[in-house]
Amino acid sequence: MNQLSQKELEQIISQYLDGELDSVETKKLEEYLSTHPSVMRDVEILRTTKQTLSRKEKLPKDDWFWLKLSNKLEQKExxxxxxxxxxxxxxxxxxxxxxxxxxxxxxxxxxxxxxxxxxxxxxxxxxxxxxNNIMTGNILPLFSNLSKEDVLNFALFGSIGIDSANNTSLTVRNSEDKSSQIQIVRNEKLPAPPVTIHDFAKEIGITTNQQEMVDSILGSYKEKLQASVLVSENDEVAIHAELIDLNRAMVSTIASCLEPVQRTRFQKFLDVRKAPYAVVAVNAPKLEPHVIWNNIPKVSSSHNYVVISHDTVEFAEMRINVDSIREVAHRHEMRYQRLITERMVTELTERQQRAEENLVKMGQNRIRIQSSSGAFQIHFEAPGALSNEAEMVEMVKPRFRIPASPRAMVNEVTIIGDSAFSFEIPTDDQTVRVFKRLPKGEFHFEIVDSMMRGPKMKLMFKSPSNKREFESKLRQMREKDHERNLIDLDSLLHESDKQNIENIPSKTNQIKKEIEI
Amino acid sequence: MAKPAVINIINANIPNVQKSDDSLIVLFQNGEREVFRFLVERYQEKVRNIVFSIFNDPDLVDDISQEVFIKVFQALQNFRFESSFYTWIYRITVNKCRDELRKKKVKRFFSFQSFEKTTNLKIENMATTTFDDENMMGVIQETMKKLPEKFRMPIILKDIDGLSYDEIAEVLDCEVGTVKSRLSRGRTMLKELLMPILV
Structure with a gap:
């Protein structure tokens, strides 16, 4: 070993570190190193370097690599x-x-x-x-492989399953008072057993021509539904504002191609299944196919979306080539559908666990996004104004009213003496609306404008005459979603006040009478 | 290695995802372009990590890795089975990275900021700090940037990616003896650069 040149010795050491020397050469080198501490020190530095490099962390797996690559390959081709x-x-x-x-x-x-x-x-x-960094990375529709039966069930009940394993569903609810709500809920069974196109056709007694028409209607709306909920590679979710009108438009369009007798059966069909819509123009004449076709809103490329990302919620106009993303989704159907669903469910579950509320404004329109208690809700306060579609066929009306249950975050309840308590809640239209319904004399309110927390409404409940009621109200306040400091503002109302605003399915009664006649 | 002409018949009942590289390549060459996806999914993490090892910059990984697979897609029709697909894709990746390194070098040459100066400054700064396992990796990687590419590449392939001498020779298209000598020379240079910092 002593006869070797410096260069030869370095090469042997390098092979020794790689475990490439045989046992005889290894022994010879180790003996040499034991008598040459300076060379031994060099070997230690080299060994440390090699070991450190071998521990270099790997990149996290990129689930979207093939999708990105295939897009690029296609462009090249x-x-x-x-x-x-x-x-x-x-x-x-x-x-x-x-x-x-x-x-x-x-x-x-x-x-x-x-x-x-x-x-x-x-x-x-x-x-x-x-x-604004609105939606980054690849964008895909959440509902890419819908069957026409899925679309029919969405039309009839306003609900569509996102993830069958966890029973996560997206539900659109139109209210009689013209407000609308999109709700994403986990662990909730779909409102009614699914209806097949065959059952529907048989029960309504539609002709072959009409069945073809319904088939085309469902196909057309399927495209719109696909373009209504988009998910990005980075887990942002974009929900089209027109989604709130979509199922009502579908039911209307289906009703418009039926004869009056069939429409009565259709109304019964909806009624039995507690569908959220009631046919209001039972005796209106059947529309011609070309009129129906012209009334179906077409998929346009420029739309208003509510974009929900990890840390923001915004209202944005996005220009999206729906055909292109639908095509991409179709090609990668199974694999990415699963991936997107998993991500979407995770993202929404996380949101549901964090109690939060966002208010998004665009012009006169207001959208409230609430997440708490296992639900995620998008509440449209200015119905219809958001939609680009003016030519809606008004064959049906919502039969229920969405229960008004505004929730507010209460930071601290201050007890004043033994007959009053006060708390602060954010000031917005909905809380002001509830305030107007509060029992007169018991509640006192004032607007407090804090530099740090913005405008708040300070509510003081004072009931010197009825101590029991005071205690019950206070207990109610504290027990309601105590961990998240959330209260239902409606819980502050008297029972008699609540009854005045109960859901009254008036249209249903009217239509029932019509059927009986 | 001869072209395995009968593989597609033998493996007819095996799902694509389980087929060997050679079987998938034969199918691709016979017009079944969709099987390319299985090759990509099999090697995408390998390729991304080689690119990451070489540039140590996650922002570059996506673009370069995609370019590698586009090159593979374009050249796969002419793959002659003379080497394994594994070493072939490695070779394409390393060559692509070399091209990028050359482009970066030209950019640096024309930029007003001297790369050498920056690297020296970084290493000088490191000399005033103490090292634990966490930042040792950073020091070594920063120092490796100072090595000429022909010495740096074998160290990456050997120490980070764990290739054998024969595989490195195939990837770099040189003799095994050359690999040994470059590895030894590169490590000595690295040791000399690290000595004032680590000792």
Missing amino acids: FHSHRIMPGARSVFAFSSLASIIFVIVGIIYFRETPIFHKFFMDRKNLVENVYR
Whole structure:
């Protein structure tokens, strides 16, 4: 070993560290090292380096790699097919002509305000999307492999299962008072057993032509439903504002292609299954197919979405190529559907466990997003105003009213003497509405504007005459969702006041009479 | 290695996900382009981690790894089974990374900020701190950036990815003797750079 050159010794040490020396060579080297501490120190540094490098952490698995790659591969394939060798000169010429055209256009229109405004609008739109970081990564529809029966059941009951294993479902509820709600709930069974197209056709007694029509209607709405709930690679969820009107539109459209007799049967069908809609125009004439077809809202590329990400909720106009994402979803159907569903359910479960409330405003429209007690709700306070679709067929009306149960976060209840307590709640339209219904004389309120917490409404309950009621109210306040400090504001009302605003399915009664006649 | 022409008949009843690399390649070459996905899913993490080992920058991993698989897709039709698919994809990855390193080098040359100066500064700063297991990795990786690429690459393939000498020779398209000598030379250079910091 002593006769080796420095370079040869280094090479042997390198192989020794890799375990590539045989036992004889290893023994010889180890004997040499025992008598040469400076070389031994070098070997230790090299060994430490090698061991440290071998422990280098691996990247986390990228579940979306194939999706991203296949998109890129497709683009490459597309371009390689599009730009054929023979067409390159034509392509070069047309590119040059386009550039000249654009330059001339810019010089010509430089001072034109309309031209300038058009480009500024586009620029602002694009900037807005990027600045707000609205939905990042690949976007896929949550409901990519829907059957027509799923669509029919969504139309009839407003509910669609997201994850059958955990019974997570998305439910759209339209209220008689024209407010709407989208709710995502776990561990809740769908409201009624699923209906098959066959059962539906048999019970209503529709003709073959009508069945074909219903089939086309379901196919068309299926596309809209797919475009209504989008999920991004980074777990953001975008829910289209028009989703609130979608199932009502479907039931209306189906009803409009039925004869009056069939519509009466349809009403009975809905009634028996406690569907959320009632047919209101039973005797209206059957519409012609082309009229029905024209009334079906078409999928458009520009839409208002409520975008829910990990830390924000916003209302955004997103321009999405629905055909393209649907096609991607179709190609990766099984694998990504499962992945998306898992992520969506996890994300929503996490949200349901954190009690929080967001209020999103856009112009006059207000959307309240609440998550608590195992449910996630999007409440549209200005119904219909959000939807782009003006030509809704009004064949049906919601038969129920969504129970108004606004919840408010209460930070601290202060007890004043033995006959009063007070607490602060956020100030917004809904809490003000509840306040207006509170029993006069018992409640006193004032707006407190805190620098740190924004405007709050301070409510003081004072009941010197009835100590029992005071104690019961206080207990009610404290017991209600105590861990999350949430209260139902309705719980503060007297029972008599509550009855005045009970759900009254008035339309149902009216229609029942009509059927009986 | 000869082209396994009968594999697709033998493996007809085995699901694609369980088929060997060679079987999938034969199917691909016979026009079943969709099997490419199974090859990607089998090797995507390997390729991403090689790229990560070389650049140590997660932001670059996606783009470069995708470029690697696009290259594989384009060249797979002409794969001759002369090496294993595993070493072939490794070779494409390493070559792609080399191209990127060259591009970065050119960019640095034309930029006003000197890379050498920056790296020296970082290492000098490290010399004033004490090291535990957590930041040792950072020190070594920062120091490795100073090694010429021909010495750095064998160390990455051997110490991080755990390839054998023969596999490294195949990936880098050189003799086993050259691999041994580059590994030894690279490690000595690394040791000399680390000595003032670690000792």
